[in-house]
Amino acid sequence: MKIAVDPAACDGFGFCAGILAGLVSLDEWGFPLLSQASVPDELRAAARQAVKCCPRRALLLSEDRRLTEDRPRRRRRAA
Amino acid sequence: MTVLATTLHPGRLLGPEGAGGRPDLARHLATHGPLPAAELWGPNGRQWLLHEVQRSGLTGRGGAGFPTHLKLRTVYRDGAGYRDGARPTLIVNAMEGEPASAKDRALVGGAPHLVLDGADIVAAVLGASRILICVADDRRTMAAQLAEALAQRASGVPAQTAAHVDRTIVTLPGRYTAGEESALVASASGRPGVPAFRPDKSRPLTLGRRPVLVHNAETLANVALIARYGADWFRQLGAVEAPGTCLATVSGDVERAGVFEVETGTPISQIIGLAGELGTTQAVLVGGYGGSWLPAAGAATAYAPAALRRVGATMGAGVLVVLRAGACGLRETARIARFMAAESAGQCGPCLFGLPALADDLELLADGAASPDLWGRIVSRSALVTGRGACRHPDGVARLVSSALDVFAVDGHAHARGRPCPASHAPTVLQFSRPVDSGQGRR
Numbered sequence: 001m002k003i004a005v006d007p008a009a010c011d012g013f014g015f016c017a018g019i020l021a022g023l024v025s026l027d028e029w030g031f032p033l034l035s036q037a038s039v040p041d042e043l044r045a046a047a048r049q050a051v052k053c054c055p056r057r058a059l060l061l062s063e064d065r066r067l068t069e070d071r072p073r074r075r076r077r078a079a
Numbered sequence: 080m081t082v083l084a085t086t087l088h089p090g091r092l093l094g095p096e097g098a099g100g101r102p103d104l105a106r107h108l109a110t111h112g113p114l115p116a117a118e119l120w121g122p123n124g125r126q127w128l129l130h131e132v133q134r135s136g137l138t139g140r141g142g143a144g145f146p147t148h149l150k151l152r153t154v155y156r157d158g159a160g161y162r163d164g165a166r167p168t169l170i171v172n173a174m175e176g177e178p179a180s181a182k183d184r185a186l187v188g189g190a191p192h193l194v195l196d197g198a199d200i201v202a203a204v205l206g207a208s209r210i211l212i213c214v215a216d217d218r219r220t221m222a223a224q225l226a227e228a229l230a231q232r233a234s235g236v237p238a239q240t241a242a243h244v245d246r247t248i249v250t251l252p253g254r255y256t257a258g259e260e261s262a263l264v265a266s267a268s269g270r271p272g273v274p275a276f277r278p279d280k281s282r283p284l285t286l287g288r289r290p291v292l293v294h295n296a297e298t299l300a301n302v303a304l305i306a307r308y309g310a311d312w313f314r315q316l317g318a319v320e321a322p323g324t325c326l327a328t329v330s331g332d333v334e335r336a337g338v339f340e341v342e343t344g345t346p347i348s349q350i351i352g353l354a355g356e357l358g359t360t361q362a363v364l365v366g367g368y369g370g371s372w373l374p375a376a377g378a379a380t381a382y383a384p385a386a387l388r389r390v391g392a393t394m395g396a397g398v399l400v401v402l403r404a405g406a407c408g409l410r411e412t413a414r415i416a417r418f419m420a421a422e423s424a425g426q427c428g429p430c431l432f433g434l435p436a437l438a439d440d441l442e443l444l445a446d447g448a449a450s451p452d453l454w455g456r457i458v459s460r461s462a463l464v465t466g467r468g469a470c471r472h473p474d475g476v477a478r479l480v481s482s483a484l485d486v487f488a489v490d491g492h493a494h495a496r497g498r499p500c501p502a503s504h505a506p507t508v509l510q511f512s513r514p515v516d517s518g519q520g521r522r
Binding site (some may be wrong): 004006007008009010011012027028029030031033060 | 276278433463467
């Protein structure tokens with residue numbers, strides 16, 4: 001299982017660093033830093049929880065070797 | 080910047096007279112002749128062209144240097160190609176958001192029909208139904224030259240492709256990051272022109288439901304030459320890993336800033352020699368504002384991917400900025416960092432906050448504000464922003480800053496001890512597309 005941050009979607013809420021402290025820390029501006037891309041087995045549940053809790057849906061999780069799916073486009077239509 | 084100074088060897092793209100003037104279809108056809116209709120538009124024309132491009136070794140001239148045939152293959156389909164409703168779009172990238180680059184302007188000014196030939200050819204190979212020629216909205220001359228060239232072709236070039244192709248010039252806001260291909264596609268489709276996060280870059284971008292391919296204008300002009308003269312001819316000049324010629328924009332402390340067509344692999348010292356160095360050269364900025372500083376000793380390096388990689392640089396968009404001895408490379412780097420921070424698309428936190436922080440640090444260093452942890456903070460913040468954006472904008476700035484700390488290390492340590500060099504408030508030699516306030520004249 002691999003984890004990645006979509007940096008364009010992330011707004012630095014930082015919930016991931018609380019839920020998945022073993023893997024995610026925050027930089028000096030409050031944005032997530034991943035210590036590694038692969039999720040150890042014992043952190044899988046926490047990783048799924050962190051993905052669910054991200055208000056920007058900016059955490060990507062993949063059981064695959066590569067993250068192959070594109071992000072669903074953010075609904076941000078011009079008014 | 081004087082855009083159009085170009086007397087050059089070997090003049091494949093810009094011709095022996097160099098760039099300038101109005102588009103002239105008759106002269107273009109007299110120089111290069113018509114496209115080889117039998118090969119190109121025959122039954123195996125698409126495969127033939129793709130194969131020639133592969134054999135030619137052509138690499139993208141927009142900055143990334145990716146092999147053109149591989150990029151074509153991300154959208155190319157064998158056989159009948161795409162169904163009618165799903166035919167691809169080709170984008171000609173002539174945005175040229177790199178402030179120190181003038182090559183796309185020189186090319187469009189001097190040889191617009193080569194660019195348009197290349198676009199027609201690639202559109203035919205892909206089975207594209209639409210060509211969008213993207214130009215920054217403040218480059219009116221360029222847009223006008225392209226429009227005139229298109230108008231000349233409407234009557235002067237026989238219909239070349241079986242399927243109908245629309246050709247449209249699109250003017251778009253021209254920020255630094257606007258020419259990044261996913262940003263360009265977003266902008267062309269009416270969305271904000273900001274880069275997209277793409278975990279898998281081998282998946283083609285889409286415009287509506289149609290696949291879209293973005294090629295730099297210079298790359299397409301080279302395709303037009305390869306289609307006429309063949310891959311073997313193309314490979315006769317240039318470095319083996321990136322053959323052909325390239326357009327280099329030389330500026331800074333030189334007599335004649337301008338665009339020069341040179342073989343790839345030409346030593347950097349020779350290219351800047353074409354522009355005439357003013358005084359002794361201290362360092363050269365290579366690639367662009369997200370590129371690298373090379374010390375004067377590094378100017379012997381061949382301007383080609385492999386040799387540049389060994390000294391931590393890339394060809395980028397063909398930018399070379401000369402800095403004379405006595406100038407303050409740290410101040411110039413601080414100005415670039417400040418400019419690049421303002422040019423961030425503002426989507427990704429590490430870029431949005433990290434680049435201004437880096438620019439602050441560099442200004443402190445350039446000012447000679449003695450602070451024991453400043454140097455280390457610049458190093459760690461450069462590392463911190465690298466790889467943390469949707470696009471490579473922060474990576475480029477970090478690379479530039481790291482190279483500045485290397486190349487200007489002696490000056491830098493004096494600055495860090497509170498002894499800035501006398502030139503630290505001298506005017507800049509750099510080109511910027513917007514005013515940059517980076518401590519110039521500040522007390």
